[in-house]
Amino acid sequence: MRIRVKLAKDEAARFISHLDLAGAVEKAVRRAGLPIAYSEGFTPRPKIAFASALALGATSTAEYADFELRERLPIAEFVRRLRAQLPEGLRLLAAREVAAGAPALMAEIDAAGWEVAARLPGRRAAEVARAWEEFLARERIYICKETKHKRRDLDIRPLILKARLVPCDEGGTWDLLLRSGSSGNLRPEEVLTAFFAAAGWEGKIERIHRTGLYIERWGELMTPLVEPRVPEEAGESE
Amino acid sequence: MAQLLKTLEEILPRVEKPARYWGGEWNQVKKDWQAVPIHMALCFPDIYEVGMSHLGSKILYHVVNARSDALMERVYAPWVDMEKELRAADLPLFSLETKTPLAGFDLVGFTLQYEMTYTNVLNMLDLAGIPLRAAERGEGDPFVLAGGPCAFNPEPLAPFLDFVVLGEGEEVLGEILDLARDWKARRGARADFLTAVAAVPGVYVPAFYDVAYRLDGTVAAVRPNRPGVPERVRKRVVRDFDKVTFPERPVVPFLDVVHDRVMLELFRGCARGCRFCQAGMIYRPVREKDMATLLAQAEKLLKNTGYGEISLASLSSLDYSHIAELIDALVNQYGTEGVRVSLPSLRADSFAVEQARKVHEVRRSSLTFAPEAGSQRLRNVINKNVTEGDLLATVETAAEAGWNAFKLYFMLGLPTETDDDVLGIVELARKVANLKPQGGRITRVTVSTSNFVPKPHTPFQWEGQVEREELRRRQLLVHERLKGKRLEHRWHEPEQSFLEAVFSKGDRRTAAALERAWRLGCRLDGWSEHFRFDLWQQAFQETGLDPTFYANRKPAAGETLPWDHLDPGVSKEFLLQERERALSGERTPDCSRERCSACGVCPALDIPIRRRGETK
Ligand code: SF4
Numbered sequence: 001m002r003i004r005v006k007l008a009k010d011e012a013a014r015f016i017s018h019l020d021l022a023g024a025v026e027k028a029v030r031r032a033g034l035p036i037a038y039s040e041g042f043t044p045r046p047k048i049a050f051a052s053a054l055a056l057g058a059t060s061t062a063e064y065a066d067f068e069l070r071e072r073l074p075i076a077e078f079v080r081r082l083r084a085q086l087p088e089g090l091r092l093l094a095a096r097e098v099a100a101g102a103p104a105l106m107a108e109i110d111a112a113g114w115e116v117a118a119r120l121p122g123r124r125a126a127e128v129a130r131a132w133e134e135f136l137a138r139e140r141i142y143i144c145k146e147t148k149h150k151r152r153d154l155d156i157r158p159l160i161l162k163a164r165l166v167p168c169d170e171g172g173t174w175d176l177l178l179r180s181g182s183s184g185n186l187r188p189e190e191v192l193t194a195f196f197a198a199a200g201w202e203g204k205i206e207r208i209h210r211t212g213l214y215i216e217r218w219g220e221l222m223t224p225l226v227e228p229r230v231p232e233e234a235g236e237s238e
Numbered sequence: 239m240a241q242l243l244k245t246l247e248e249i250l251p252r253v254e255k256p257a258r259y260w261g262g263e264w265n266q267v268k269k270d271w272q273a274v275p276i277h278m279a280l281c282f283p284d285i286y287e288v289g290m291s292h293l294g295s296k297i298l299y300h301v302v303n304a305r306s307d308a309l310m311e312r313v314y315a316p317w318v319d320m321e322k323e324l325r326a327a328d329l330p331l332f333s334l335e336t337k338t339p340l341a342g343f344d345l346v347g348f349t350l351q352y353e354m355t356y357t358n359v360l361n362m363l364d365l366a367g368i369p370l371r372a373a374e375r376g377e378g379d380p381f382v383l384a385g386g387p388c389a390f391n392p393e394p395l396a397p398f399l400d401f402v403v404l405g406e407g408e409e410v411l412g413e414i415l416d417l418a419r420d421w422k423a424r425r426g427a428r429a430d431f432l433t434a435v436a437a438v439p440g441v442y443v444p445a446f447y448d449v450a451y452r453l454d455g456t457v458a459a460v461r462p463n464r465p466g467v468p469e470r471v472r473k474r475v476v477r478d479f480d481k482v483t484f485p486e487r488p489v490v491p492f493l494d495v496v497h498d499r500v501m502l503e504l505f506r507g508c509a510r511g512c513r514f515c516q517a518g519m520i521y522r523p524v525r526e527k528d529m530a531t532l533l534a535q536a537e538k539l540l541k542n543t544g545y546g547e548i549s550l551a552s553l554s555s556l557d558y559s560h561i562a563e564l565i566d567a568l569v570n571q572y573g574t575e576g577v578r579v580s581l582p583s584l585r586a587d588s589f590a591v592e593q594a595r596k597v598h599e600v601r602r603s604s605l606t607f608a609p610e611a612g613s614q615r616l617r618n619v620i621n622k623n624v625t626e627g628d629l630l631a632t633v634e635t636a637a638e639a640g641w642n643a644f645k646l647y648f649m650l651g652l653p654t655e656t657d658d659d660v661l662g663i664v665e666l667a668r669k670v671a672n673l674k675p676q677g678g679r680i681t682r683v684t685v686s687t688s689n690f691v692p693k694p695h696t697p698f699q700w701e702g703q704v705e706r707e708e709l710r711r712r713q714l715l716v717h718e719r720l721k722g723k724r725l726e727h728r729w730h731e732p733e734q735s736f737l738e739a740v741f742s743k744g745d746r747r748t749a750a751a752l753e754r755a756w757r758l759g760c761r762l763d764g765w766s767e768h769f770r771f772d773l774w775q776q777a778f779q780e781t782g783l784d785p786t787f788y789a790n791r792k793p794a795a796g797e798t799l800p801w802d803h804l805d806p807g808v809s810k811e812f813l814l815q816e817r818e819r820a821l822s823g824e825r826t827p828d829c830s831r832e833r834c835s836a837c838g839v840c841p842a843l844d845i846p847i848r849r850r851g852e853t854k
Contacts, residue, residue: 027544
């Protein structure tokens with residue numbers, strides 16, 4: 001059976017890298033004695049698959065992972081046993097069974113929600129709010145994306161799905177919903193850096209927190225734990 | 239602390255692997271600081287990934303934290319990027335558990351595993367704001383102590399250490415903590431504690447000993463400078479190793495560390511008697527754990543850590559009396575749960591291959607053997623009881639069983655070595671590469687040559703290291719001839735080995751060069767990317783010390799050695815006799831299997847002489 005869980009990565013765990021997080025969860029699963037399935041081959045790995053990686057230093061209340069079990073286990077028991085073995089700073093928030101043949105989590109994610117706190121020394125709240133409005137009102141916002149071999153300019157405006165700012169003197173807190181995954185990928189620090197540059201300000205990102213990961217189905221965003229509902233007309237049109 | 243945490247959170251996103259400095263790992267012990275009277279920091283003078291792989295530290299952490307009246311927290315050497323940040327932010331070095339600055343502990347203990355970490359000791363003290371020299375520390379400063387194998391000649395660090403612990407820490411640390419607790423409750427003076435601790439067997443207070451030198455630079459004598467201090471400090475050992483407390487809940491790191499697995503310690507000591515090996519002398523005698531104890535420990539360790547691998551960690555694990563049964567039991571019990579068993583090192587015999595076969599995935603791993611010398615003559619000199627025939631037969635069997643990559647470890651510059659011996663390495667490697675195993679093939683033979691470093695308390699303590707240029711010539715001799723499709727040569731730079739020899743055999747005067755080198759910027763010397771030999775040479779020059787006096791000179795048999803007042807139990811007569819036997823190519827058998835070779839340890843420590851596997 002496949003169980004999908006939602007985890008929180010708190011302050012205490014925020015410096016565990018994505019790769020190390022997978023290792024820590026693997027060990028927790030073994031300590032919990034859960035009947036995890038192993039991959040074939042010379043070095044069998046437990047079948048645990050995470051959704052998209054979180055940058056080192058960021059916190060999150062929306063880390064998702066799929067666990068493949070060799071035998072059926074009541075969800076409540078799985079949750080109880082795993083919870084008892086998670087290290088400080090990792091919290092299991094929710095879990096449910098997903099269909100064994102469901103596509104890989106990683107490939108499904110389309111958007112991510114973020115809360116970002118940044119400091120803008122010397123700027124008044126009203127100033128910050130005005131500059132942000134101007135920034136968002138632009139039709140196109142170009143940033144320079146550097147991949148391994150090439151640099152290219154990318155218009156990120158369409159990748160910003162929603163954005164709300166709570167300004168304050170010397171900075172503010174941003175609520176962002178950004179494209180993430182195969183349908184386009186925008187990181188919150190890229191948005192803020194572009195904003196700082198557009199305003200001509202020195203800014204400093206202080207905290208990044210992931211608030212959600214979303215899958216897009218029939219024009220709707222839903223969390224990986226929600227069973228997609230088939231809209232009435234969808235059945236025919238597909 | 240709140241300020242420290244805030245600054246730390248700002249710094250960490252900028253450094254490589256911030257988890258090295260963040261703590262919070264599974265099984266970490268975080269005690270209520272106020273509720274515990276004695277606070278000790280366990281400092282490992284190398285980076286987190288190396289320190290977290292050290293079994294001895296895990297044991298001490300467990301032993302101390304098992305007490306209700308003491309706590310122990312971990313501190314590792316920061317990598318260069320973190321050091322820069324700490325200094326820029328004026329942040330003192332702190333412990334992982336409670337982020338307490340090092341200077342706030344009562345005891346600051348270093349484990350000395352390797353001479354090339356000595357500058358890290360100084361650097362860590364400096365980063366902590368603790369006065370470097372013991373003489374400069376005042377009331378309120380922590381006591382700085384050290385233990386570990388290098389503590390058997392701590393003289394190069396003597397001025398920086400308040401005291402040194404000889405032998406097994408789990409045996410003696412309890413007494414030290416008792417004293418510290420009572421002393422602190424009494425609000426005693428610093429000097430009182432040192433006097434008290436100097437009376438604990440196994441504890442050496444360098445300041446209580448004076449060293450006199452002769453005109454030729456050799457040591458005339460090392461004598462206590464006050465009453466009540468022993469002439470010689472004898473090491474401590476755990477007598478009943480089977481009953482010793484063992485860390486059942488070791489800290490599980492988040493980072494991928496060097497040995498990220500369950501470490502099962504089968505026995506202490508090694509009786510093979512290789513004459514270059516310091517561990518073989520200072521950890522005597524051999525003491526085994528019962529198999530039932532080991533199986534019970536393995537079960538708890540796996541359950542409490544979640545590791546997918548158990549490593550059988552001892553100096554020569556295959557020498558364990560019931561090794562075959564132990565491996566079978568572990569593989570049967572845990573193999574199906576995706577847990578692997580690993581053997582860190584192998585002897586060159588078919589038994590070893592048979593055992594390796596049970597635990598290794600043949601297609602992926604290579605097998606490692608350590609013939610150490612290229613000729614039978616030289617192997618007799620060092621008492622490495624393996625023949626060319628053994629090695630070839632073993633490799634052949636292993637290749638037939640499916641292995642096709644082999645690593646061979648050798649040392650260059652061993653006493654009496656000639657070019658014939660050096661060329662013997664090449665020949666042996668070629669013979670291995672040219673084996674024609676039935677149904678198998680050998681695709682790669684990696685030869686690794688390190689440089690011999692004479693170590694205190696070994697039969698070779700009277701040897702000098704071969705000069706650097708000569709070592710380089712011998713390395714090249716191997717290198718140039720070891721060309722071939724399936725052959726590969728890895729070698730160690732002689733400069734690092736040279737410094738290792740200086741500080742391995744150094745006396746108190748070398749402390750000045752050590753401090754100077756550190757001030758010039760030397761640290762993390764064990765990491766070749768940070769090793770600065772030019773700075774070291776400058777340091778020796780500026781302090782007027784001749785490093786070759788320590789590294790290359792052969793002390794006379796009757797000479798007082800800088801570490802002679804430190805007693806590992808093995809007698810000097812035995813070491814001398816072993817040296818004679820070495821030079822005449824006579825072998826000495828394994829005392830745990832054949833006969834006692836009268837090294838003196840067992841009677842000195844009042845431990846009954848016992849063959850392996852004999853019950854108590
Ligand atoms: S006294 Fe004898 S048995 Fe004991 S360690 Fe020495 S040689 Fe071995």
